[in-house]
Amino acid sequence: MSAECDVSLDKEAGEIVCxxxxxxxxxxxxxxxxxxxxxSWSIGRIPLNFAILVPGRSGVRLTADxxxxxxxxxYPIGWEAxxxxxxxxxxxxxxxxxxxxxxxxxxxxxxxRDGWQLTLVTINHAPFDDLTACESVPWRLxxxxxxWRVPARRYRAWMEQHFQPVPIExxxxxxVGDIRCMVIMGLDRAMLAELPKRLDPxxxxxxxxxxxxxxxxxxxxxxxxxxxxxxxFVQQAHALGFRVMLHVNYFGVDPKHPLYKxxxxxxxxxxxxxxxxxxxxxxxAEPEIRFAYINPACRAWREYFVRxxxxxxxxxxxxxxxxxxxxxxxxxxxxxxxxxxxxxGNLALHRELREALPEVALSGEGLNEVTYRYEAFAxxxxxxxxxxxxxxxxxxxxxxxxxxxxxxxxxxxxxxYLGCAPPTQGQLYAAWNDAHEHWGVIPTLKPNxxxxxxxxxxxxxxxxxxxxWLRNRLQxxxxxxxxxxxxFPFRTADGRRAVxxxxxxxxxxxxxxxxxxAGVGQLATTGTIPGWRAYDDERLLGLDPERWYPCFAGPRDxxxxxxxxxxxxxxxxxxxxxxxxxxxxxxxxDAIVADLVARLDSAACGSRPFDGPPSQWVGGGTAEDGGSFxxxxxxxxxxxxxxxAVGKDPATGATHSGGxxxxxxxFQVDLPAAPQLLLxxxxxxxxxxxxxxxxxxxxxxxxxxxxxxxLERQWHHASEDLRQIELDITPLAGQAVTVELAxxxxxxxxxxxxWARWTSPRIERHGxxxxxxxxxxxxxxxxxxxxxxxxxxxxxxSALMVSALQPGSVFLLHQQPPQRPLPINLADPxxxxxxxxxxxxxxxxxxxxxxxxxxxxxxxxxxxxxxAHPPNQGRTIAYIPVxxxxxxxxxxxxxxxxxxxxSEGVVFAVEANxxxxxxxxxxxxxxxxxxxxxxxxxxxxxxxxLVTDSDGSFSCDWACWGEPMVQKAESHExxxxxxx
Numbered sequence: 019m020s021a022e023c024d025v026s027l028d029k030e031a032g033e034i035v036c037x038x039x040x041x042x043x044x045x046x047x048x049x050x051x052x053x054x055x056x057x058s059w060s061i062g063r064i065p066l067n068f069a070i071l072v073p074g075r076s077g078v079r080l081t082a083d084x085x086x087x088x089x090x091x092x093y094p095i096g097w098e099a100x101x102x103x104x105x106x107x108x109x110x111x112x113x114x115x116x117x118x119x120x121x122x123x124x125x126x127x128x129x130x131r132d133g134w135q136l137t138l139v140t141i142n143h144a145p146f147d148d149l150t151a152c153e154s155v156p157w158r159l160x161x162x163x164x165x166w167r168v169p170a171r172r173y174r175a176w177m178e179q180h181f182q183p184v185p186i187e188x189x190x191x192x193x194v195g196d197i198r199c200m201v202i203m204g205l206d207r208a209m210l211a212e213l214p215k216r217l218d219p220x221x222x223x224x225x226x227x228x229x230x231x232x233x234x235x236x237x238x239x240x241x242x243x244x245x246x247x248x249x250x251f252v253q254q255a256h257a258l259g260f261r262v263m264l265h266v267n268y269f270g271v272d273p274k275h276p277l278y279k280x281x282x283x284x285x286x287x288x289x290x291x292x293x294x295x296x297x298x299x300x301x302x303a304e305p306e307i308r309f310a311y312i313n314p315a316c317r318a319w320r321e322y323f324v325r326x327x328x329x330x331x332x333x334x335x336x337x338x339x340x341x342x343x344x345x346x347x348x349x350x351x352x353x354x355x356x357x358x359x360x361x362x363g364n365l366a367l368h369r370e371l372r373e374a375l376p377e378v379a380l381s382g383e384g385l386n387e388v389t390y391r392y393e394a395f396a397x398x399x400x401x402x403x404x405x406x407x408x409x410x411x412x413x414x415x416x417x418x419x420x421x422x423x424x425x426x427x428x429x430x431x432x433x434x435y436l437g438c439a440p441p442t443q444g445q446l447y448a449a450w451n452d453a454h455e456h457w458g459v460i461p462t463l464k465p466n467x468x469x470x471x472x473x474x475x476x477x478x479x480x481x482x483x484x485x486x487w488l489r490n491r492l493q494x495x496x497x498x499x500x501x502x503x504x505x506f507p508f509r510t511a512d513g514r515r516a517v518x519x520x521x522x523x524x525x526x527x528x529x530x531x532x533x534x535x536a537g538v539g540q541l542a543t544t545g546t547i548p549g550w551r552a553y554d555d556e557r558l559l560g561l562d563p564e565r566w567y568p569c570f571a572g573p574r575d576x577x578x579x580x581x582x583x584x585x586x587x588x589x590x591x592x593x594x595x596x597x598x599x600x601x602x603x604x605x606x607x608d609a610i611v612a613d614l615v616a617r618l619d620s621a622a623c624g625s626r627p628f629d630g631p632p633s634q635w636v637g638g639g640t641a642e643d644g645g646s647f648x649x650x651x652x653x654x655x656x657x658x659x660x661x662x663a664v665g666k667d668p669a670t671g672a673t674h675s676g677g678x679x680x681x682x683x684x685f686q687v688d689l690p691a692a693p694q695l696l697l698x699x700x701x702x703x704x705x706x707x708x709x710x711x712x713x714x715x716x717x718x719x720x721x722x723x724x725x726x727x728x729l730e731r732q733w734h735h736a737s738e739d740l741r742q743i744e745l746d747i748t749p750l751a752g753q754a755v756t757v758e759l760a761x762x763x764x765x766x767x768x769x770x771x772x773w774a775r776w777t778s779p780r781i782e783r784h785g786x787x788x789x790x791x792x793x794x795x796x797x798x799x800x801x802x803x804x805x806x807x808x809x810x811x812x813x814x815x816s817a818l819m820v821s822a823l824q825p826g827s828v829f830l831l832h833q834q835p836p837q838r839p840l841p842i843n844l845a846d847p848x849x850x851x852x853x854x855x856x857x858x859x860x861x862x863x864x865x866x867x868x869x870x871x872x873x874x875x876x877x878x879x880x881x882x883x884x885x886a887h888p889p890n891q892g893r894t895i896a897y898i899p900v901x902x903x904x905x906x907x908x909x910x911x912x913x914x915x916x917x918x919x920x921s922e923g924v925v926f927a928v929e930a931n932x933x934x935x936x937x938x939x940x941x942x943x944x945x946x947x948x949x950x951x952x953x954x955x956x957x958x959x960x961x962x963x964l965v966t967d968s969d970g971s972f973s974c975d976w977a978c979w980g981e982p983m984v985q986k987a988e989s990h991e992x993x994x995x996x997x998x
Contacts, residue, residue, distance in 0.1 A: 019043065019051070023059065033160040035116075038140070042150040055146040055289070056124070056139050057154050061113070064104055064134035070127050071103040071166055075401040076385075076457060077422035079105075080127055085413040085651045087130075087619055087637045093123035094347050094361065098386035099425050101173045102127075102136060105166050112162065112169035113138060117155040118180040120361040120388065122349045129619070131636065143359055144289035144349045165500065170424050183391050183429035191337075193261060194379050194394045197223050198487045200433040200462045204228055205247040210254055212470045216481055217463075218488045219259030223395070225340060225381075226251075227265040227436055235300065235307045238270035239277065241326045244334070252334050263338035263381060263395075265436075266327065268367060269319070270298065270309040270343070277322070284316040286360070287351035296348065301706075302406075311346065315355035315363030320370055328374050338379040338395065339371070342436075345384025361388055368392035383435075390426040397435040400453035403446075404652055405437030408971050410449040411653040412564065413616065418453040420506055424496055427458050434462030441476035442466050444855060445891060448476065448534060448566030455505045455518040458494045461487055475548055479532050479568040483524055486531045492516060522566070535567040539586070539607055545569045549859035551580040551593035560590030560604065565857040576794065582817060583792030588825045592854040599850055599899060599961065600799060600830040602791060603932065606783065611695065612687045614759065614779040615653055620686075623647045627679035628767070629665030638683075644769075645681035647759075655776040656704070657681055657761045659716070661769040678769040680719075682760035691752040693785030697722060697745040699759070703738050704773035712771035717762035720745040724753040734764055739923060739941055740777060747781070757781070789824040792817050799830035805933035807958055827932020829961045835899035840907060844898055844964065844982035845871050845884050855892040864889035866972065869896045869964075874978040876914030877944035881980035883911070888924070888968040888975055896964040906953035906987035909962070912945040912980035913938060919974040926977065929963035930955060939969065945980060953987060 024037040040057045042050035064070075066082040074091040076098075091097035100115035102125055113136065115123060124139040140154035162168040177183070187195045199222040203209060213222070228234040231243045255262050269286075271278050286296040300307040312319050327339060350360050358366065365388060371380060372392055381395035389396070402414030423432060434454065439446035440463070461484040469477035486492070491511035498507040498515065508516040516526040522534035535541055541558045547567045552560040553574050559581065561567065574580075579595035581602050591603035614621075624634035625645025633641045638655075640646035645660035663677035689695055697720050707713045715736025722729050722745065731745045747755070759776055763769040786805070793799075797818040802809045804822040811830075812819050822828040851869045853861040861867070872885040888894045913926045919942045927937040928950055935950045952960075962984075966977045 021057075028158070031158070031160070033158045036157045036159065038154040040152050050150040052148050052150050053146050054142065054149045054152050055144075056141040057152040058137050058139040059154075059157070060135055060137045062135040063132055064136070066129070066133055067106070068110065068134065069105045070134060070136070071105050071419060071421045072097070072125065072127065073099040073101055073422040073425055074125070076398045076453070077419045078401060078417040079419035079421070080129075080417060082129065084129075084417050085411070085616075086649050087128060089127045091125040091127075093125070094386040094388050095345055095384075097123065097125050098384075098422050099173065099177070100387070101170070101425075103166050103169050103421070104134075104136075108165065109161070109163050110166070110169070111160060112173075113157060113159050114173050114176075115155045116158055116176075120359065121155050122361075123155070141349060143354065144351045145353055146289060166421065167424060167496075167500070170421060174425050177387060177425065181387060181391050183426075185428055186394070186431060189394055191377050191379055193337075194431070196221050197261070197395075197431060198460050198492060199223075199484050200225055200395075200460060202227065202434070202436060202462065202464050205245060205251045207247075207251060207254055209465055209467055209470070210251065210258070212467065213260070213465070214258050216470060217484060221488050221491075223261040223263055223338060224255055225263045225265070229264055235267070235270075235298070235309070237272050237275060238267050238309050239323065239326060240275065241266060241330050249334055252336070256335065261337040263340050263379075264330070264336050265340045265342060267309070268323070268341040268344050269312045269314055269346070271312050272309045278310065281312045281316065281319055282310070284313050284319060284352065284355060286311040286313050286348050289349045289351045293351040298343070311348070313350050313352065313355055313360050313363055314367040315350075315358035315360055317356045320363070320367050323367065324370050324374050327371060331375055331378050336378065338381055340381040340383075340395070342383050344382035344389050344393070345386060347386075347388060364388055365391070385422070385426055385430055385432070387426070390430045393430050395431045395433055398432055398454070398457055398459060399435055400450060402652065403449055403453070405435065405439075408439070408443070408446050409652065410446065411651065414651045415449060415452050418456040420456050420458070423457045423506070427494055428496065432457055432459050434459060438462060438464070440464035440466060441480045442469060443890065444476060445566060445857060448536075451534065452536070452566070455522075458506050458508075476568050478570070479534070483532050486524070486526065490514075490516075490526070530571065533569040535561065535569045536565065537563050539563055539589070541569075543569065544571075544573060546572050546574050547859075551578070551860070552584065552590040553580060554582045560584055560588060560858070562589045562857060563607070567857065577796070579793070579795040579797065581791060582794040583790060583819070585789045585824050590858045592852070592858055592860060594852045594854070594860050595796070596850050596852075598832070598848070599897065600793070601827060601852075601897070601932075601961075602793070603827045604825040606825045609782050609784070611690060611781040611783050612685065612757075614683075614685055614757070614781075615649060615655055617685050618647065618649050618655065618683060621647075622684040623682065625660045625663075625679060625681050627660050627663035627665065627677050629677050630663040630679070641681075643677070643679070645679065647681060647683040653778050655683070655759070655779060657683075657759070657774040657776065659761050659763045659769045659772050661772070678763045678767055680760050680762050682758055685757045686754065687757050687781060688754050689747070689751050689781070690783065692748075692783045694783070695747045695751050696782045696784060697747050697757060698742070698782050699779035700740040700742050700777040701733065701735050702740045702775045702777065703735070704775055705738055707771045707773040708736065708738055713773065714766055714768050714770075715764050716772045716774040717764045718743065718774065718776070719758070719760040719762060721758040721760070722747040722750055722755050723758075724750045724755045732762075740939070742939060786823040786826055788821050791820050791822050791824065791828055793820070793830065797830070799832055801831050801834065801959075803829045803831065803931050803959055803961065805931050807931070827929070829899075829931065831899060831959070834959050835901050835961075837901040837903060840903055840905070840984060840986050842900065842984040844911075844962065844984065845882065845979070848898075850897040850899075852895050852897070853889050853892060854895070855889060861889050861892060864892070867892075867894050869894055874980055875917050876912075876978050876980070878917065879945060881912060881945070881978075883978060883980040883982060884964070885916070886964070886966040886977040886979060888966045888972050888977070890968060890972040891970065892968060892972075894966045898962045898964075899959070900962065901959045902952060902955050902957060902984070904957040906956055907984050908952055908987050909948070909950045909982070909984050911948050911982035912978075913940055913948055914945045914978050914980065915940055915942040916976035916978050917942075919976045921974040921976065922971065923969055924975045924977045925965075925967035925969045926979075927963075927965040927967065929965060930960050932961075932963070951987070952984065
């Protein structure tokens with residue numbers, strides 16, 4: 019191969035212009051080497067105190083603390099605009115591609131120990147098989163002084179000149195400029211009738227994902243068979259003044275659809291590997307959802323699709339179309355179709371739709387400099403949120419940056435993604451907002467009828483924000499002052515400044531429209547968090563820095579039962595008051611000693627084949643033999659044992675490949691002196707690994723060593739379900755230790771599909787101490803108990819003070835609970851049932867949550883007991899105060915998930931005075947048995963707790979406590995009582 023690099027100076031622009039070219043060269047009659055797919059160049063060793071700003075993943079800012087050592091952005095699907103900015107303090111440099119035609123490209127950002135490296139790649143149009151050369155686009159490099167908007171403004175001016183996007187306020191249809199709110203909903207006319215009471219219809223568009231009788235994402239491209247309710251819904255919406263947008267897919271064809279045969283030859287194929295056909299596949303639905311990606315460069319497809327859309331919109335007077343998956347623009351191995359690449363085809367489809375339907379606005383999924391030219395609206399994904407599983411990771415969320423919005427928001431209204439959460443999902447909703455605040459996203463609502471009528475918590479906050487947007491006709495203000503504490507600037511119709519701040523506030527001049535509290539353990543404020551019962555006269559107490567809380571103006575009520583004093587280093591898990599008892603639950607704020615995901619960059623990772631040379635490197639990565647440890651950017655480490663190791667036959671000396679071994683990650687950690695230290699993680703196999711003829715499981719290994727002491731445990735796991743594991747490393751407390759996570763293919767030494775996952779691997783500190791807890795408000799209680807039993811109480815004025823073990827639980831009682839003879843059926847009343855969410859607030863009558871006596875069938879076996887359902891992202895707890903008899907006893911019960919459930923798992927826990935005695939994560943299947951020794955509590959007052967935790971989503975969490983009984987301890991030959 020020969021390579022050339024041409025460098026010149028554009029004096030007028032003050033930029034260096036770089037071009038690269040590679041060509042295969044031959045000597046004599048040899049044919050040149052084919053398969054050249056691209057040419058790259060790099061800028062290396064950029065100091066780590068500079069940040070890298072990328073208009074990709076909706077806009078991110080990468081720093082030395084960002085997750086992952088290597089980030090890859092493909093243009094235009096992941097690299098949304100062909101610009102990257104290296105940001106220092108009021109100075110930096112930038113690189114952009116001068117390419118108006120549309121070549122595929124790639125940006126790779128790597129963080130090494132001695133600096134950043136940027137690699138910029140120009141990619142040939144596929145197929146690559148016969149290509150022997152590649153010439154790059156012109157790359158421009160410039161320096162700047164000022165903030166990051168200086169280079170972004172330079173590039174946006176070039177975009178405007180070459181792509182000619184139309185500003186929102188000048189677009190047709192003209193109503194687009196009035197839209198400041200979106201509602202994602204079904205064809206629910208009762209809900210529709212309530213919306214105008216909260217939202218201005220003229221400024222609100224209704225987005226309807228599921229309107230086709232075939233069902234969401236099924237039987238594409240059938241668009242002429244809607245539900246019968248579509249037409250009256252649209253008519254009612256228009257009568258109220260709303261605009262209506264329907265969900266369609268811009269290139270989807272179901273393989274069972276009659277049209278698939280016609281368009282099959284135009285199905286997108288990967289340019290890499292075996293050139294597989296590209297599909298959307300959703301295996302979680304029954305039956306599965308599958309459709310082919312048809313390249314819109316195909317003229318026949320565009321003609322058919324545009325004709326279908328024109329008929330649909332005119333028949334039902336539709337105002338806007340959401341074109342799903344328009345961000346998906348691939349370098350198709352099929353090559354140019356009708357003379358077009360897929361970039362060209364995407365543009366052509368948008369253009370032809372606008373020409374056919376000038377009165378209909380277009381929307382897309384994601385946004386890039388291809389699609390923004392024609393899309394009035396666009397959804398945004400958030401790096402760090404897995405919307406399908408309802409999980410998030412704060413580290414990637416913290417990378418959200420307005421660079422993409424600065425470039426494209428003037429021409430496209432950005433709204434929430436279809437998969438975003440409703441306000442009723444609390445923490446997940448707040449996680450989305452954490453990213454949205456950087457992008458100028460208009461208020462986007464998935465409504466709940468009860469919350470429309472009487473909003474609380476995040477719903478109340480949403481309507482406060484939406485009301486401000488709509489009443490003040492809010493606009494973005496990208497050239498306004500933008501200090502570091504401002505996430506995004508706006509202006510009102512009358513010229514007042516409004517801002518989103520990085521600390522969760524929404525302000526207009528001196529007025530606070532909303533405030534989301536996060537990242538702190540205490541907050542000095544006069545405001546109130548609804549349902550939060552930990553505060554004094556000046557502060558909110560016991561907050562979890564990893565949670566979000568809606569905070570509203572208005573004084574806290576001193577006459578409500580609350581905790582007014584607690585240790586500074588604990589998090590409030592619940593404060594509940596009932597006539598019969600009160601409880602304060604807490605956990606440590608400093609429990610995590612080391613987050614091993616966050617430390618992967620400095621870990622020694624390696625591969626130890628059973629036969630062959632080992633390898634080791636620093637940070638996440640993959641060895642040549644396939645052994646790997648990688649950060650998935652979502653709090654999960656992905657690992658795989660080596661599977662292509664090269665070794666030698668000791669008998670013949672012949673080499674062979676395909677060998678396996680152990681992959682590992684080693685972390686150096688200084689352990690504190692603590693009563694107990696645990697190395698903890700959840701383990702699983704990745705989705706799809708356990709399909710037939712795939713993985714036979716992975717052996718997960720935890721180890722910790724200091725000097726001559728090594729502690730180790732192993733677990734073989736062959737399921738996609740999460741399993742909690744732990745290694746007690748207390749003997750190493752106070753020492754510098756090496757912690758190792760490793761994966762082994764297991765007894766059969768088969769590494770096939772061994773996609774191992776470590777979720778939230780960490781070192782936890784456990785231990786309690788006596789501390790003062792103060793209760794205020796109505797406190798008519800006479801005694802207190804904690805994990806050690808009765809604790810003295812004293813009164814200081816109107817407050818009640820208790821010295822109790824913290825972190826932990828403290829119960830307040832009016833009197834000693836009555837002694838009940840054995841056996842005690844815990845399914846019989848009395849019991850006190852409480853519901854709490856995972857942010858520590860008591861819930862009143864949450865959806866589905868309950869505890870009730872019932873006949874319970876699990877695995878086909880029926881027992882009497884208690885049916886329990888947790889709230890979403892929360893816990894249902896049944897408390898039973900009792901004084902146990904003086905003879906030894908044990909608690910026994912069967913636990914399971916009721917037949918017919920599709921739950922992803924429920925956590926069952928048993929507590930005594932708040933101390934956890936047993937915990938199990940249970941999936942649908944057969945009954946499991948718990949038997950717990952209560953002998954140490956004989957003759958003592960105790961509050962037993964049966965805890966049912968959703969452990970995430972509460973879908974079908976039909977928890978069953980079968981025959982929960984406290985019985986006389988049975989005698990055993992060893993004289994011991996049964997234990998868990």
